[in-house]
Amino acid sequence: SRENAEKTRLNVKKKLMGSIDINNRVKKFVDCRTKDVEQRELYIVEGDSALGSCKMGRDAEFQAIMPVRGKILNCLKADYPTIFKSEIITDLVKVLGCGVEIQTKHNKDLSSFDLSLLRWNKVIICTDADVDGFHIRTLILAMIFRLMPTLIKEGKVFIAESPLFEITYRNKGEEKTMFAYNEKEKAEILQKYPAEKCTLQRSKGLGENEPEMMWETTMNPVTRRLIKVVPGDEQATMETFELLLGDNLAGRKEHIERDGHLYLEMLDVD
Incomplete structure (x- = not known):
């Protein structure tokens, strides 16, 4: 009623x-x-x-x-x-x-x-x-x-x-931890430090982070x-949301086929 x-x-x-x-x-x-x-x-x-x-x-x-x-x-x-x-x-x-x-x-x-x-x-x-x-x-x-x-x-x-990666460098008692937010940053860090002296760990999720790491990488201003x-343009924004979350499966498939390669480094394929 x-x-x-x-x-x-x-x-x-x-x-x-x-x-x-x-x-x-x-x-x-x-x-x-x-x-x-x-x-x-x-x-x-x-x-x-x-x-x-x-x-x-x-x-x-x-x-x-x-x-x-x-x-x-x-x-x-x-x-x-x-x-x-x-x-x-x-x-x-x-x-x-x-x-x-x-x-x-x-x-x-x-x-x-x-x-x-x-x-x-x-x-x-x-x-x-x-x-x-x-x-x-x-x-x-x-x-x-x-x-x-x-x-x-x-x-x-x-x-x-x-960060996607945590990289720890150890040499003669010295230890240094660095964070890479993408594949490019990871490669740049590994160029500066000998790979055999570095330990590389991919992020397992925010829930696995130590409080100090959480503060340093994600919360410290x-x-x-x-x-x-x-x-942006409101109509264009709505169209993007519709493409990603709406019912246009054909459009989403086309988007992935056309632009998916731009996001490959974000995938955990290990």
Whole structure:
């Protein structure tokens, strides 16, 4: 009935805009200490194992962590009622704090977006440097693009690069650890140091990282590598998301055949 539909809409809106306090906690969300929004960073990480590594490696003063469990809902394919039934989506919206931007007239009363309520200066997507990690990263970006594109337009969204390789050089009691984020960097490091004195290890995922490595490579503002997600042409961006996550299987196959070679170094084929 109309009355039940209205009640459902009000409940969803309340859920999306609810404050986070002792009575309304978000499962597994780890907050930071500072209340200064200009300093606060939210790391959206892949799974419980990455949550543990990030929690131990972070600076708890200004870095908070929100884990996602596996691959979240594809927000490009789903309608709004389905999206807002997803606990992880509504939890993410609540943690971000700024509400959502609804585009369709049938659901526009759920639109509650207010950038001034965003709880973070940086929203950082942090996933493993493998195929699954890249897929999860794309799904999170699609969620933000669908529900709160202003965050991208305002330069609030970032991707944390994680290293593909850890290279340890040992010589006469000296030990030095270096990190390579791609095949080219790996080759450059191995040119500088004798291969027989180097130990090379491919990343097993963020959950396997020691806290010191996590801080140095992914969380330390001085040494980490962040990619800022910048807005492009909106129509072209939507077409790219549709190509990667939509139903156009023939187009996706053509894209892989044409451009797949550009991404070969990202594959773990060992």
